[in-house]
Amino acid sequence: MSFRLQLRRMFRLVFGLAVACGWLALSADGSAQMASSDIVLHGSITPDKLGKHEMLAFTVPAGIERMNVELISPGFQKGMYLTAGLFDPQRYRGEGRSTFTVSTVDATGPYLPGPIVPGEWHIAIGYNWVAPGSKGDFTVKIHLSSQLDPERYRVLNAKPGWYKGDMHSHTGLTDAMCKSQSGANVPCPPFRLFEAAALQELDFLAVTDHNTPATFNEMMQSQLYFDRMLLIGGEEITTVKGHANVWGTEGFLDYRVAESGFTANDLFDQAHKLHALVSINHSCWPYDGRCPGCGWGWAQTDFSKVDAIEIINGYHEHGSWFTPPPGDGVPFWEAQLAKGLRPTGVGGGDEHRAGEQLALHDGVGIPTTVVYARELSEPAILEAIKAGHVFVQVTGPEGTPLYLTSGTAMMGDAIAAEAGKSVEFAIATPKAADLKLKLVLDGHEVKELPAAVPDGEGVKWSYRFQSDGKRHWLRAELVDARGESVTLTNPIYVNWAK
Ligand SMILES: [Zn+2]
Ligand SMILES: [Zn+2]
The missing domain is CATH 3.20.20.140 (Metal-dependent hydrolases)
Structure with a gap:
């Protein structure tokens, strides 16, 4: 055995079956105070395992919300077809995919969502097909997370x-x-x-x-x-x-x-x-x-x-x-x-x-x-x-879309304008020339509206606002002939710190 191979085997022994490497920090009650942790399981595939199931154990700490599992094996093309079943400490959770997720609220198709209970879990490796003379290795990567959402x-x-x-x-x-x-x-x-x-x-x-x-x-x-x-x-x-x-x-x-x-x-x-x-x-x-x-x-x-x-x-x-x-x-x-x-x-x-x-x-x-x-x-x-x-x-x-901008700022953004400075707001819609513009400044309808300028099939307006250096907000709205709202933008905020 070469030194390199020996090293690799030692590595597997240490980091192999059911060894977690991650960012686990157990609190006094044993629950996991962490974002995530990884477990890597290894095994070998030999023809004598054909038709058998091998239970690989791994430990799940408390506080886990989601588990992502990936079974990496040579594959059917290379004469080896493996399946990954999942068993929690109390019940069967499913089988049938090489990559899957299981969480407290959702799970990949064949697997059951539900509590990720702490304790000893198992991956059931099914040696569904190992062609005569075929040999290889497989790896199961298990990612545990205390966060539900990212998946x-x-x-x-x-x-x-x-x-x-x-x-x-x-x-x-x-x-x-x-x-x-x-x-x-x-x-x-x-x-x-x-x-x-x-x-x-x-x-x-x-x-x-x-x-x-x-x-x-x-x-x-x-x-x-x-x-x-x-x-x-x-x-x-x-x-x-x-x-x-x-x-x-x-x-x-x-x-x-x-x-x-x-x-x-x-x-x-x-x-x-x-x-x-x-x-x-x-x-x-x-x-x-x-x-x-x-x-x-x-x-x-x-x-x-x-x-x-x-x-x-x-x-x-x-x-x-x-x-x-x-x-x-x-x-x-x-x-x-x-x-x-x-x-x-x-x-x-x-x-x-x-x-x-x-x-x-x-x-x-x-x-x-x-x-x-x-x-x-x-x-x-x-x-x-x-x-x-x-x-x-x-x-x-x-x-009908309606866009409100001021320079590079768009609706929702804040702009600064010191007293005496003039601010230009651009309002545009790509259609609906028959609709009426409504501008609302600090909750009050602007009486003197800018002139509508035809722009292709749409209309645009330019509204000039003289700043007094104080806080203001301006929003735009399109209304129909009955005065009913058709489209409303969020405001652009002037002199608002957020
Ligand atoms: Zn409701
Ligand atoms: Zn509702």
């Missing part, structure tokens, strides 16, 4: 640009209904919602079922099929005094908010700790008996913890027991802006019928939230929403 993060489109989506939707895992084969009203399978959103040609859909992580496994399976439409993980945290969307985590969020003890502010802190964003939903709805618990009624809310406000909600279910009041959430939103806060105005279809009512101009994608993101991925979309790089098309994905 779902995929980049569906690497290009920066404007992406269209819906930030609020429901499946039949909570209260979305649709017609069954025989016409009965049944809880609607999540796939129906995803398909309806894809038919609307949305780039992303936040799935926000009420108080449940049950949707996440469905989303993980479906994301493989919907490879052009990003499914964003969310929950509509449905408290007894208001609903708030939380986007960007699969972690536990407590809906048991009260006036004292665990408050709405604590819920927001909990979400932020999980790197998620929070948005107050259907902010125009009242807190009264018409829709019990729907309007925002938590008096002590610290709005500096609120990342977004749903200014347009699309819930208009025909024949529903609840008819939303007329109006929108703009006054609620502007009241926060007036305080010096900058929550992003977003839209939410609040779809509960999986697209069945599209013909009635309701449903998923109506309104559409349009976001300028560095790529089409969950972190990028949420980053852009946090930044306010957003406009809302009230009438849906085929609606």
Whole structure:
């Protein structure tokens, strides 16, 4: 045996079966206080193992939320075909893929999601085929993480640009209904919602079922099929005094908010700790008996913890027991802006019928939230929403875009302008010359509007603002002949520090 080979064997002995190398730090109670850790298992493949199963043990510490497993072997082309079964200390978790993930809330197809219980787990290596005379090695790489989320993060489109989506939707895992084969009203399978959103040609859909992580496994399976439409993980945290969307985590969020003890502010802190964003939903709805618990009624809310406000909600279910009041959430939103806060105005279809009512101009994608993101991925979309790089098309994905810029700044950005300085705002839409522009400065409609300049099939405007060195905000809106909002931008902020 050469020295090099000896060294390699020693290496395997030390770092081989069930040895973790990572960033583990065990606390006094034995739970893992760490981001991640890796375990590497090795084995050899010989013809005498054909048809057998070998159980490889490894130890999982407490505090693990996700496990990623990769079996690397020579493969069928080289006469060796192995499978990887997974057993936790109590039960069988699945078999059938060489690369898979298992977490507390979701798992690759054949595997079962559920608690990643601490203790001795096993990979069952199945020697399904070893051709006569074939010999080789295999490696199993196991990555353990105390974070739930990163696995779902995929980049569906690497290009920066404007992406269209819906930030609020429901499946039949909570209260979305649709017609069954025989016409009965049944809880609607999540796939129906995803398909309806894809038919609307949305780039992303936040799935926000009420108080449940049950949707996440469905989303993980479906994301493989919907490879052009990003499914964003969310929950509509449905408290007894208001609903708030939380986007960007699969972690536990407590809906048991009260006036004292665990408050709405604590819920927001909990979400932020999980790197998620929070948005107050259907902010125009009242807190009264018409829709019990729907309007925002938590008096002590610290709005500096609120990342977004749903200014347009699309819930208009025909024949529903609840008819939303007329109006929108703009006054609620502007009241926060007036305080010096900058929550992003977003839209939410609040779809509960999986697209069945599209013909009635309701449903998923109506309104559409349009976001300028560095790529089409969950972190990028949420980053852009946090930044306010957003406009809302009230009438849906085929609606009218509206862009507000000032130099290199776009809606959501802040610019500095000392007293006496003149600031130029550019407003543009690529279509809809028949729509009227509305400019809102610090919550008041600008009386003297700039002249509309035809620009191809669209229109552009240039608005000059004389700065007094103080804090201001300007947003743009398109309205139709009846004065109804068609598109609303987020503001550009002047002299705001954030
Ligand atoms: Zn709601
Ligand atoms: Zn909802």
